Amino acid sequence: MRYSGLRIIKEALTGHKGWTPAWRDVAPQNQYDFIIVGGGGHGLATAHYLAKVYGKARIAVLEKGWIGGGNVGRNTTIIRSNYLLPGNEPFYEFSMKLWEGLEQDLNYNAMVSQRGIMNLFHTDGQRDAYRRRGNAMILHGSDAELLDQEQLRKEAPFLNFDNARFPIKGALVHRRGGTVRHDAVAWGYARSADRHGVDIIQNCEVTGFKIENGKILGVETSRGFIGAGKVGVAVAGSSSKVMSYADMRLPIESHVLQAFVSEGLKPVLPGVITFGAGHFYVSQSDKGGLVFGGDIDGYNTYAQRGNLPVVEDVCEGGMALMPMIGRARLLRMWGGLMDMSMDGSPFIDKTHIDGLYFNGGWCYGGFKATPASGYAFAHLLATDTPHDTATAYRLDRFISGHMIDEKGVGAQPNLH
Amino acid sequence: MLIPHPLLGLRDAQEFVYKGDARLMARPDPQADDALQAFHDYTYLRDNPAGQHRELWFHEQGDRSWLIVTRDTRTHEILKAELARPRGKGERT
Ligand SMILES: Cc1cc2nc3c(=O)[nH]c(=O)nc-3n(C[C@H](O)[C@H](O)[C@H](O)COP(=O)(O)OP(=O)(O)OC[C@H]3O[C@@H](n4cnc5c(N)ncnc54)[C@H](O)[C@@H]3O)c2cc1C
Numbered sequence: 001m002r003y004s005g006l007r008i009i010k011e012a013l014t015g016h017k018g019w020t021p022a023w024r025d026v027a028p029q030n031q032y033d034f035i036i037v038g039g040g041g042h043g044l045a046t047a048h049y050l051a052k053v054y055g056k057a058r059i060a061v062l063e064k065g066w067i068g069g070g071n072v073g074r075n076t077t078i079i080r081s082n083y084l085l086p087g088n089e090p091f092y093e094f095s096m097k098l099w100e101g102l103e104q105d106l107n108y109n110a111m112v113s114q115r116g117i118m119n120l121f122h123t124d125g126q127r128d129a130y131r132r133r134g135n136a137m138i139l140h141g142s143d144a145e146l147l148d149q150e151q152l153r154k155e156a157p158f159l160n161f162d163n164a165r166f167p168i169k170g171a172l173v174h175r176r177g178g179t180v181r182h183d184a185v186a187w188g189y190a191r192s193a194d195r196h197g198v199d200i201i202q203n204c205e206v207t208g209f210k211i212e213n214g215k216i217l218g219v220e221t222s223r224g225f226i227g228a229g230k231v232g233v234a235v236a237g238s239s240s241k242v243m244s245y246a247d248m249r250l251p252i253e254s255h256v257l258q259a260f261v262s263e264g265l266k267p268v269l270p271g272v273i274t275f276g277a278g279h280f281y282v283s284q285s286d287k288g289g290l291v292f293g294g295d296i297d298g299y300n301t302y303a304q305r306g307n308l309p310v311v312e313d314v315c316e317g318g319m320a321l322m323p324m325i326g327r328a329r330l331l332r333m334w335g336g337l338m339d340m341s342m343d344g345s346p347f348i349d350k351t352h353i354d355g356l357y358f359n360g361g362w363c364y365g366g367f368k369a370t371p372a373s374g375y376a377f378a379h380l381l382a383t384d385t386p387h388d389t390a391t392a393y394r395l396d397r398f399i400s401g402h403m404i405d406e407k408g409v410g411a412q413p414n415l416h
Numbered sequence: 417m418l419i420p421h422p423l424l425g426l427r428d429a430q431e432f433v434y435k436g437d438a439r440l441m442a443r444p445d446p447q448a449d450d451a452l453q454a455f456h457d458y459t460y461l462r463d464n465p466a467g468q469h470r471e472l473w474f475h476e477q478g479d480r481s482w483l484i485v486t487r488d489t490r491t492h493e494i495l496k497a498e499l500a501r502p503r504g505k506g507e508r509t
Pocket of ligand 1: 336
């Protein structure tokens with residue numbers, strides 16, 4: 001069923017009896033050409049592009065829980081193309097362009113809202129670093145604008161400009177950045193993939209791989225063995241666990257990132273704002289809640305919940321940046337599993353096993369990457385060559401010396 | 417989380433800095449023929465288990481000792497905390 005304004009009017013007049021499920025609930029077949037493990041944003045986007053752009057058929061997405069139950073439904077919904085390094089920025093700019101056309105492509109309202117992102121700076125050194133970053137972004141076809149304090153005061157008068165310790169000197173603004181309704185991204189990709197013939201199979205956990213003579217033959221699941229020509233794994237925080245079924249050790253640790261939402265308020269924030277002197281970022285959802293977060297907790301974990309010290313730290317950051325936030329009540333908070341890589345950048349690569357492919361290491365920033373990640377992973381699965389924008393995302397980049405370390409902190413996953 | 421420090425009793429995890437998998441204490445032999453690969457694996461690859469994990473916590477805001485804490489990464493339950501000590505000559509960890 002195609003969604004349109006006309007359809008809504010027609011359904012309104014006929015008692016909304018004509019809506020059908022957005023995707024089919026199917027039992028797994030015995031054999032597929034392509035199996036995607038993980039029904040998060042990346043897995044579903046991969047299936048969509050594999051079917052729609054690369055014209056492949058006989059594709060299944062296997063999800064251990066329900067689609068959208070992982071990070072794709074837990075993140076703070078920020079999209080941006082404001083990276084510095086050459087291995088990253090073309091990829092994230094490609095992703096931003098896909099976001100800009102996503103709703104037409106999917107025939108689904110994902111509430112893509114380019115409301116802008118302001119990265120605040122507090123020192124001269126930070127301003128120079130942001131100017132350099134802005135130039136790198138512009139060179140790669142993205143947009144960037146440097147605002148001084150006076151210009152910034154006009155756009156965000158409520159900020160604590162005269163904070164004695166961290167005065168706000170200005171901001172690097174990325175106008176095309178913004179937010180997207182995260183669940184709708186999962187649902188939109190799922191519905192579109194389904195309409196192109198992809199089987200989306202929920203409550204189906206992959207528990208092992210069948211590998212013979214260095215070639216993958218299929219996957220063991222909680223619903224029995226399913227044969228496959230090629231298997232692509234995109235399970236985010238569970239990457240190490242799933243790839244251990246193929247006896248692989250990854251350059252990844254799993255950590256928890258928490259997020260927070262306040263009660264609904266009238267519109268107060270123009271876009272996304274990030275504090276440059278502590279780890280705190282905030283935006284306002286269309287329902288009015290302030291959506292904010294900060295650092296990861298910092299220790300290995302598979303529990304999808306964090307601890308209180310980070311809650312305190314995040315709230316302190318909020319109070320330092322915009323004291324008015326102290327008047328809002330916190331409504332809910334939760335955590336999601338981060339696949340933190342050793343240089344803070346992701347992987348989209350083949351493995352040493354014929355027919356087994358890996359997508360992961362997205363850290364706390366994989367939501368914005370969803371369209372490009374799906375596109376590039378589909379490209380790799382379909383053609384066995386990396387997509388032009390994802391050639392740097394190799395699993396062997398540490399031994400070859402080609403890490404992509406935006407922060408320059410080295411092999412310390414909890415510092416990226 | 418509270419860490420049962422073997423000398424100081426229960427301490428808030430906030431007093432510690434997390435330093436990752438305790439396997440990092442076993443540095444590879446830099447003279448070995450496969451030293452490049454061994455150091456790559458040592459520096460960059462992790463088991464990252466869902467379950468029991470032996471890990472290093474440095475008591476930076478306390479007595480500055482290093483602990484090896486055994487913790488279940490699925491529940492955050494701490495099963496054991498002991499003082500970390502370097503291997504003696506010829507001793508295996
Ligand atoms: C609190 C928080 C805030 C964030 N904020 C942002 C942000 O503002 N901007 C941004 O760009 N990114 C953000 N991120 C990161 C982003 O959400 C993730 O990087 C991204 O969603 C990961 O890709 P995914 O959507 O495919 O993951 P997921 O949705 O986690 O998908 C992985 C799926 O694999 C399934 N799975 C696992 N094991 C198996 C198995 N054995 N068999 C079958 N299925 C399995 C899981 O159930 C899960 O559904 C945030 C993350 C969190 C937690």
